[in-house]
Amino acid sequence: MLLGIDHLVIAVADPDAAAALLEAELGLAATGGGRHATGTHNRLVFLGDAYLELIGVWDRRLALGHPIGAAAVRALDAGAPGLVTWAVATDGARREVMALRAAGSAISDVIAGSRVRPDGATVAWQCAFPPRLGPAEPPFLIEHEMSGPEWGEEARLARARFVHPFGGTARLVGLELVVADPATTAAACARVVGIRVPPGPGAVPGEREVRIGGHGLRLVPPSTGTGPGPTPVPLARVGIAGTAGPHALVDLFGIRFARL
Numbered sequence: 001m002l003l004g005i006d007h008l009v010i011a012v013a014d015p016d017a018a019a020a021l022l023e024a025e026l027g028l029a030a031t032g033g034g035r036h037a038t039g040t041h042n043r044l045v046f047l048g049d050a051y052l053e054l055i056g057v058w059d060r061r062l063a064l065g066h067p068i069g070a071a072a073v074r075a076l077d078a079g080a081p082g083l084v085t086w087a088v089a090t091d092g093a094r095r096e097v098m099a100l101r102a103a104g105s106a107i108s109d110v111i112a113g114s115r116v117r118p119d120g121a122t123v124a125w126q127c128a129f130p131p132r133l134g135p136a137e138p139p140f141l142i143e144h145e146m147s148g149p150e151w152g153e154e155a156r157l158a159r160a161r162f163v164h165p166f167g168g169t170a171r172l173v174g175l176e177l178v179v180a181d182p183a184t185t186a187a188a189c190a191r192v193v194g195i196r197v198p199p200g201p202g203a204v205p206g207e208r209e210v211r212i213g214g215h216g217l218r219l220v221p222p223s224t225g226t227g228p229g230p231t232p233v234p235l236a237r238v239g240i241a242g243t244a245g246p247h248a249l250v251d252l253f254g255i256r257f258a259r260l
Contacts, residue, residue: 002096002195004213005175006089006142007044007051008238010253011072012081015054018253019043022054025250026257027166028240030054031159032150034117039063040072042115046159047240049089050172050215054253067108067140071133082254083236085133085140086175088193088212093126093143096194105192106131107141123150130192135236136179138192166259168244173260174216176237182208182219 012018019030022045032044032051039062045052055072063069071084090096093110100107108129115123124145130138144151164170179185186197186208197219200209208219216239234256241260248259 001091002141002212003089003091005050005139005172005215005217006087006144007053008086008175008236009053009055009068009071009084010082010255011075011084012054012056012253013076015041015043015056018054018056019045022052022252023165025252026240026248026259027242027245028052028164028170028259029162031162032117034115034123036066036069036113036115037062038066038069038113040066040069046162048160048169048171049156052238055084067129067133080254082234083135085135085137087127087142088139088195090141090143093128093141096141097128100192100194103194105194107192117149119149121149123148130188135177136185138185138189138195141193164242166242166245166248168242170240170242170259172215173239173241174218176218176220176239178222178233178235179219180222182206182221185219 023029028045030043030045033042035041039057039059040055041058042053042055057063057072060073063073075081075084097107097110110126110128113125113127117123126143127140129140149155162169189195189197197208197210200207204220206221210217234251234254237256239258239260250257
């Protein structure tokens with residue numbers, strides 16, 4: 001079963017510096033992260049069980065051998081840090097892949113992954129990837145190993161209670177993506193990962209909208225997300241609910257963050 005948006009993968013040149021900037025500008029603290037054997041390293045900003053992954057590259061050759069690492073390398077090489085892909089959580093990656101393939105999906109085999117935390121503990125998961133990664137492409141699927149210092153019951157409870165520097169707890173509300181053709185992106189999501197994004201109820205022609213677990217996903221055409229001039233509106237927008245402090249709207253890493 002698909003549980004909701006798991007995390008957003010944001011390519012940055014320096015994850016530590018990016019985490020510090022996010023905290024200074026939006027009051028959100030990075031409390032996790034570590035190094036992948038596949039050539040990348042990260043800092044994690046948890047929003048309940050969802051999170052922002054600020055990912056950098058420590059070994060280009062290794063990173064190019066992994067779908068997420070390769071996407072990060074492409075973005076950083078192009079001088080375009082920001083959202084490179086996103087993930088949906090499942091409680092059964094192998095089961096989902098078998099069902100999707102039976103329906104004709106081109107999703108990948110399940111690939112095991114892990115990360116070593118600064119305290120030496122290992123965090124493990126399983127992923128399955130669409131043929132291509134990108135903000136306008138289908139998300140990948142992830143199943144976390146629900147134990148240990150990051151995904152055990154005690155760790156998850158602590159996250160839910162964590163007070164960020166802005167003065168309250170925070171959770172992910174949803175993700176809005178400006179894509180060239182929402183209908184085409186929606187069709188790919190249905191075909192590859194089984195997420196159907198029907199026409200939205202709003203007034204914007206062509207928009208698509210769906211709930212995935214407790215999160216919203218909205219696809220909108222460029223006419224609603226870009227404008228003339230040298231500083232275009234970011235093509236990814238992230239809604240975050242905070243329990244304290246004033247609302248905040250900040251553009252960082254090519255993404256518009258709204259703390260509500």
